[in-house]
Amino acid sequence: MGRGTETWRGQKADLGRHREWQEVLEVQSVIQKLTAEIGARDLRFQAVSDSGARNEAVQVLSPSQLLVPVPLHGLAGYRDRRSRRWRYYGLQGQRLPTPLRDPDSRQQWLATDQFSKSLCQWHDADVNVEGDIVPAKVLAVLRGLLEGAIPACDLAGRVSLLESLDQTVRVAVETAGSPVEVELVPTLEVPTSWPRRARWPRCLKRWPAADRVDCIKSLGFALMARSRYHWQLSFGRAESLLMEGLDEDGGCREKCFQVMKQLKEGHWCPETRPVITTHHLQTVLFWTCEKYPRARHWRVFREAFLRLARRLHKCLRQRFLKHYFLPGHNLFQFCSPGDLDAVAWRLGLFLEDPTLGLE
Secondary structure (H helix, E strand, C coil), X not given: CCHHHHHHHHHHHHHHHHHXXXXXXXXXXXXXXXXXXXXXXXXXXXXXXXXXXXXXCCEEEECCEEEEEEXXXXXXXXXXXXXXXXXXXXXXXXXXXXCCCCCCCCEECCEHHHXXXXXXXXXXXXXXXXXXXXXXXXXXXXHHHXXXXXXXXXXXXXXEECCCCCCCEEEEEXXXXXXXXXXXXXXXXXXXXXXXXXXXCCCCCCCCCHHHHHHHHHCCEEEEECCCCCEEEECHHHHHHHHCXXXXXXXXXXXXXXXXXXXXXXXXXXXXXXXXXXXXXXXXXXXXXXXXCCHHHHCCHHHHHHHHHHHHHHHHHHCCCECCCCCCCECCCCCCHHHHHHHXXXXXXXXXXXXXXXX
């Protein structure tokens, strides 16, 4: 990987990032109109930000896939619950003969009595069963509101609601470049609070710096409706802040990440719905930064980039990638083993000859 190729690859990654930025802004504008209409119809939902700049909460999973959190309103004063109770209800409120399974390390229940203040609508049967706010019901309400918002905003020619076998709410948005699939996820922000199960930072780790850790944890976390009964813990704001100022010491972490992302999209995992997302790459970067915290580890691009690529390859071969804040959760848990192996094989070819695919 010569200096000329390295420079060219970096410039190409910068161009791809600019195009991605423009596409996200275009989609964000459309989604803002829809969610503003939804919020006018139901106080429990809020419009996504429309500041004229990219909303950092938007997750770019791939060039044709975005995840957009839809803020929830009317729940304040969150407190974590220590006591455990069994749930014996179905989505329609009927009693079940056996209790529902407990959430995994990345999930939790959410009940109205966990908040000091809540709108009366959060107690309604369209979202609530036995005091629990049920994600599948919240998603069903959002889907119904979206069906009415699309024609009301005169967006039927640009936005179409996609069918889904699970509870997710997805739309296809026509952009100037190509169609983009957008997953809309009802999201409750929990500011200034950090979940007990996220025991971070780990002992004796030098990255990130202590003052940065305090700032990140002060942002809190979020709960996202992405399954039937359980809310998923999300650390989108914390991850965005970790990505800021990566190279204040003059390193090349950001460049390594952008080049790896560009190679992933163009060579290693070019599918429309890739098994490896930008979030996976970001997680690999965080773990590598933690293991190699010093500036000298990130001065030589070739060495730093190959170190990052080898770590990704190891995770793919083992089919195991630890969540950065919840290391007990495997981000590859629901990925197709065959798809992971295929990406590992392509990446392995690259590592045998790092110029392959770079020329």
